[in-house]
Amino acid sequence: MAAIELPPGVALFERGWLSSNNLLLRDPQGIGPTALVDSGYCTHAVQTLALLQQALGGAPLERLLNTHLHSDHCGGNAALQQHYPQLHTAIPPGQAEAVRDWDDDALSYAPTGQLCPRFGIDGLLQPGQEIVLGAGRWQVHAAPGHDPHAVLLFEPAWGLLVAGDALWQNGFGVVFPELEGESAFAEVGASLDLIERLAPRLVIPGHGSAFDDVGPALDRARRRLEGFVAAPRKHALYAAKVLLKFKLLELQSIAEAELLAWAQRTPYFQTLHARHFADAGAIDAWGGSLVEDLLRSGAAAREGPLLLNR
Structure with a gap:
């Protein structure tokens, strides 16, 4: 597969x-x-x-933006703000108060059992807004x-x-509101429809490589969504394994008993078990069955006695 060519001034750190x-x-x-x-x-x-630092040399970073505030997308905010004191940070609307008060329940960090150091915000990414970043108008x-x-x-x-986690080359992120008993599968479909209307030629996903086969990716995402709508328990099982794997990725190795104890006291696992797997x-x-x-x-x-990440 040929390498994806990005516009001038655009660099992707694929993590x-x-x-x-x-x-x-x-x-x-x-200029921008x-x-x-x-x-x-x-x-x-x-x-x-x-x-x-390697990419910028001695040049400053002026703006930091988050597509959303899950810990894997904003967990580095605090470190970047400390290193770049003049950094302007903007987040989507809806959680500004939770960030200012640092409500780690509302921000999902406590319910998922994940970590995120406290950071500050300077502005909001309001839908309908156009902003200059680098050489582009976004x-x-x-x-x-x-x-x-x-x-x-x-x-x-x-x-x-x-795209953040709204579209990957082979799907999309866990639909977290559904785990809390709130309807959100329709919103996933509406976001996929929006992407189709925008007709991008190239997508930078929140995870995985940049891709230009956008139509097939949308088809795969819609089929995945249809499967979750038809079988919400399948989505819940997928979510539980993703959360468990995330913790194993974070720790790399942990005693199996400790990982299971962590899961038992983590609110999302309690909710998933009560709603779908009692x-x-x-x-x-x-x-234990998830570990297996x-x-x-x-x-x-x-x-x-240890579980190792693979």
Whole structure:
């Protein structure tokens, strides 16, 4: 497959699955502000900063934007703000108060059992707004579904879409409102329809490589969505395994008993078990079955009492 060519001044830091991708936007003419879209997970913050420093040399980073506030997309915000004191940070509307008060329940960090150091904000990414970043003029579009407050960034002259977790080459992110009993599958479909109307030529997903086969990717996402709508329990099982794998990615190795104890006290696992898997036995037995699924799939390995990330 031929390498995807990005517009001048656009650099993609494709990250592993614990962190979201980071998109660096610079203006070769030196007029538009230098910006980074999404900052990865907090345990990768040193690497995120190193990637930026290597790309920028001694130049400053002026803007930081988050497509949404899940921990793998904004966990590096605090470190970047500390390193670049004049950094202007903008987030989607809807959670500004939760950030200012640092309500880690409302921000999903406590319910998911994930980490995110406290950061500040300076502005909002309002849907319908157009902003200059690097050499591009970017439209902000609401993209609820995976996260009710998420936004897309679209540069129409380039046909370049920053999709966050609304569209990957092979699907989209866990639909978190559905885990809480709120309807959101329809919003996922509406966001896919929006992407189709924008007709991007190139998509930067929150995870995975940039891709230009946008039509087939939308078809795959819609088929995946249809499967989840027809079988919500299938989506719930997928979500539970994603959350468990995320913690294993974060820690790399942990005693199996400790991982299961973490799952039992993590609110999202409690909710998923109560809503969808109460018939699978007690929550500890259900958690054990999830671990076995990860082992069978090759996503984890067992070494004595330890579980290892694979």
